[in-house]
Amino acid sequence: MTEEIIIAGFGGQGVLSMGKILAYSGAMQDKEVSWMPSYGPEMRGGTANVSVIISDERISSPIISQFDTAIILNQQSLDKFEKTVKPGGVLLYDPNGVFNPPTRKDINIYKVAATEKASELGMAKVFNMIVLGAFLEVKPVVTEEFIEKGLLKSLPERHHKMIPENLKAVQTGKTIVETVFEL
Amino acid sequence: MAKELKLMKGNEAIAEAAIRSGCDGYFGYPITPQSEVMEHLMIEKPWETTGMVVLQAESETSSINMVYGGAGAGKKVMTSSSSPGISLMQEGLTYLAGAELPALVVNVVRGGPGLGTIQPSQADYFQAVKGGGHGDYQMYVLAPASVQEMYDFVFLGWEIAFKYRNPVMILSDGAIGQVMEKLYVGPHIPRWTEEELRKNAPWASCGKPADRDHNIITSLDLDSAKQELHNHKLQAKYREMEEKEVLFETINCEDAEYIFVAYGSSARIAQKAIQLGREKGIKVGLLRLITLFPFPKKQVAEFSKKVKGMLAVEMSAGQMVEDVRLAAEFRCPVEHFGRYGGIIHTPHEVLEALEEKIIKG
Numbered sequence: 001m002t003e004e005i006i007i008a009g010f011g012g013q014g015v016l017s018m019g020k021i022l023a024y025s026g027a028m029q030d031k032e033v034s035w036m037p038s039y040g041p042e043m044r045g046g047t048a049n050v051s052v053i054i055s056d057e058r059i060s061s062p063i064i065s066q067f068d069t070a071i072i073l074n075q076q077s078l079d080k081f082e083k084t085v086k087p088g089g090v091l092l093y094d095p096n097g098v099f100n101p102p103t104r105k106d107i108n109i110y111k112v113a114a115t116e117k118a119s120e121l122g123m124a125k126v127f128n129m130i131v132l133g134a135f136l137e138v139k140p141v142v143t144e145e146f147i148e149k150g151l152l153k154s155l156p157e158r159h160h161k162m163i164p165e166n167l168k169a170v171q172t173g174k175t176i177v178e179t180v181f182e183l
Numbered sequence: 184m185a186k187e188l189k190l191m192k193g194n195e196a197i198a199e200a201a202i203r204s205g206c207d208g209y210f211g212y213p214i215t216p217q218s219e220v221m222e223h224l225m226i227e228k229p230w231e232t233t234g235m236v237v238l239q240a241e242s243e244t245s246s247i248n249m250v251y252g253g254a255g256a257g258k259k260v261m262t263s264s265s266s267p268g269i270s271l272m273q274e275g276l277t278y279l280a281g282a283e284l285p286a287l288v289v290n291v292v293r294g295g296p297g298l299g300t301i302q303p304s305q306a307d308y309f310q311a312v313k314g315g316g317h318g319d320y321q322m323y324v325l326a327p328a329s330v331q332e333m334y335d336f337v338f339l340g341w342e343i344a345f346k347y348r349n350p351v352m353i354l355s356d357g358a359i360g361q362v363m364e365k366l367y368v369g370p371h372i373p374r375w376t377e378e379e380l381r382k383n384a385p386w387a388s389c390g391k392p393a394d395r396d397h398n399i400i401t402s403l404d405l406d407s408a409k410q411e412l413h414n415h416k417l418q419a420k421y422r423e424m425e426e427k428e429v430l431f432e433t434i435n436c437e438d439a440e441y442i443f444v445a446y447g448s449s450a451r452i453a454q455k456a457i458q459l460g461r462e463k464g465i466k467v468g469l470l471r472l473i474t475l476f477p478f479p480k481k482q483v484a485e486f487s488k489k490v491k492g493m494l495a496v497e498m499s500a501g502q503m504v505e506d507v508r509l510a511a512e513f514r515c516p517v518e519h520f521g522r523y524g525g526i527i528h529t530p531h532e533v534l535e536a537l538e539e540k541i542i543k544g
Contacts, residue, residue, distance in 0.1 A: 023363060037363075
């Protein structure tokens, strides 16, 4: 199994930390992992993206341009990354602020209204974990047990009290993900 | 001894390795994409545990001269920077080489020339292996291609630097500096005691006991006859490195008809291009350079007798390719492919270049 993922959205949406938690969880589950961020000016107020690879084998290149899954959190990222999903792959997006939804017919498309749900439940801080939950519902590349271990390892100790809320957000994401188009 | 698993950025791995390898001092000045080296050191506060000095200097010029001072006293000292900062250090590097001082210098390369861009590049190859500073000198140049190698090469760097009394450069790039991968770290190696330092670096200028002459650290000798002899000695050292210290890795080369030659992040990208190529039935392998100086001339020469062509893949307009061509001596076609100015080539582009430039050639 090799899962090549791009996560893209605005800086501040928790794109990089979602990738980090996913990578840590994979590492805890004894997988090979890599986490390659966009860095520099585009992180400051603009778009942010990170590619994460989780694999049972040694990872050849952490730098990739085509993905098994794209997790998309704004229109700009959708415009940029819809075309980079491999045929037969997965595109998961948050419809908030997306006025031109994805149109491809050779990939599986899902949506998760994470922004809406997070504000409804007052869980804005763990918005990204709702998205992560939705992804894991579609592609269970790591098991829940290891998400908890990944959170323990990636969050500084002073934030460990937030772990139950994070896990609850993952559960929420799993239940609200919707199929838009399936092959 | 059991090794501990971490998930770290390449830059953080450099810092972690510095602390764990018994480094005495780090002197640096922040610059993207390598600022996490000093950041990690400042978070870890090794001065409270191992006694290692971490100092943010007022400039790169200052950092490299602090390194010169520490190295002259036999200490394990290092600095890190990125391309424009490394340019500022060139005077210090040639002085270190001339005065035969061990030191570790990390360059996490970004696109140039000038201030260029903060995105990854491999366009500092010439600067690292062909001089950069003035005079006939060489640094030992290591090219890590993973976070684990960023860590491991700090340890190897000290070994070579002190064995040959010569500066060692770790030539990385923004991608390997920023990527986070699994890292296995070993136990802490303590810093040298004063006794160990005097034994391991008897040439160091660290206080003269009564029973020996002054140890003098200098690169200056106005007597040209002596300076030529000194140069002979340096050259003999470089030839010995070429004889004994070449490092490389071959991947999928057993049946290869074509060879990618690459280092650092381009070598990782080339590995993915090999997978894509082999899915299409193209028998392609990779010669991954681990040392850039000394360059694996013999290995390139051997391949050039066996394969139909080689593609040098590097994020530059074509630098390492010159050394590949020199070693291949026209026995097979050698072409270059690379994006540059901060753009990273994709595995698909690399494979396409092989098909266009070599296979159809």
